[in-house]
Amino acid sequence: MVPLDWYIGLSAVIFVIGVVGFIIRRNILIMLMSVELMLNSVNISLVAFSHYLQDLRGQIFVFFIITVAAAEAAIGLAILVALFKNKAAVHTDEITEMKG
Amino acid sequence: MLPNLFFGYFAIVMVVLSLLIITRRNPVHSVLWMLVLFFHIAGLYLFLNAEFLAAVQVILYAGAILVLFLFVIMMLNLKEEITAERFIGEWPIGVALGISIIMLVYFALSKFIQGPVGQYTIEAINKETHTKTIGRVLYTEYLFPFEIASLILLIAIVGAIVLAKKRG
Numbered sequence: 001m002v003p004l005d006w007y008i009g010l011s012a013v014i015f016v017i018g019v020v021g022f023i024i025r026r027n028i029l030i031m032l033m034s035v036e037l038m039l040n041s042v043n044i045s046l047v048a049f050s051h052y053l054q055d056l057r058g059q060i061f062v063f064f065i066i067t068v069a070a071a072e073a074a075i076g077l078a079i080l081v082a083l084f085k086n087k088a089a090v091h092t093d094e095i096t097e098m099k100g
Numbered sequence: 101m102l103p104n105l106f107f108g109y110f111a112i113v114m115v116v117l118s119l120l121i122i123t124r125r126n127p128v129h130s131v132l133w134m135l136v137l138f139f140h141i142a143g144l145y146l147f148l149n150a151e152f153l154a155a156v157q158v159i160l161y162a163g164a165i166l167v168l169f170l171f172v173i174m175m176l177n178l179k180e181e182i183t184a185e186r187f188i189g190e191w192p193i194g195v196a197l198g199i200s201i202i203m204l205v206y207f208a209l210s211k212f213i214q215g216p217v218g219q220y221t222i223e224a225i226n227k228e229t230h231t232k233t234i235g236r237v238l239y240t241e242y243l244f245p246f247e248i249a250s251l252i253l254l255i256a257i258v259g260a261i262v263l264a265k266k267r268g
Contacts, residue, residue, distance in 0.1 A: 005209055009205075019198055029169065034121075036161075044141060054221050062150075066157075075256055082264060093188065
């Protein structure tokens with residue numbers, strides 16, 4: 001039997017890769033994909049916990065996370081389309097309307 | 101021994117694929133590597149006796165969300181994208197932050213104590229199939245969150261149409 005720690009470690013590594021990708025990439029599309037990566041890594045750890053604790057709640061949560069991820073991808077990509085129509089820019093350092 | 105080797109294969113391939121996703125220059129390549137990653141995650145779900153979630157992973161993530169990403173990539177200027185700078189100037193700070201989060205998780209993991217186990221053993225789930233068991237829990241114990249999830253999807257549909265339509 002594979003130890004539960006290994007799953008949590010794998011999930012943490014993929015989550016961190018998602019975080020780093022979100023921070024260092026300039027392209028908004030890749031940043032959205034990094035968010036999906038983070039959500040998936042959390043799903044892995046939830047399913048692993050659900051299996052090892054013999055409780056189905058983790059898998060129910062994964063179900064809801066997948067729902068929210070689908071909604072998030074749809075809204076995020078719609079924002080990207082609107083942004084591209086108005087400014088023709090997909091790089092974060094070119095978008096400075098809000099003077100942040 | 102064999103399960104450990106199986107997990108090791110999945111872990112190494114998934115980490116390499118994640119690194120490929122965030123470093124590729126061409127967004128189409130990133131999306132295709134992500135497709136391979138999602139199939140591996142589905143395989144890991146099967147390994148953890150969650151066959152319904154493995155099917156949902158392939159249908160929803162690989163089938164729906166990645167197609168959405170590919171549609172949006174068609175709008176981008178790929179020729180410019182391939183020659184543009186990939187990372188922000190301060191990328192070493194991001195990598196250092198990532199390494200520090202990994203250290204944090206490592207120290208937290210060494211203090212981890214597993215809690216008491218529940219009633220859904222593999223035998224109990226196999227007796228009446230995984231989908232039926234998960235469906236019963238979802239539609240009784242989690243009925244209200246399920247309804248809220250439908251509302252979230254409705255908001256996503258309306259929001260996507262409002263955001264992406266032509267201003268008129």
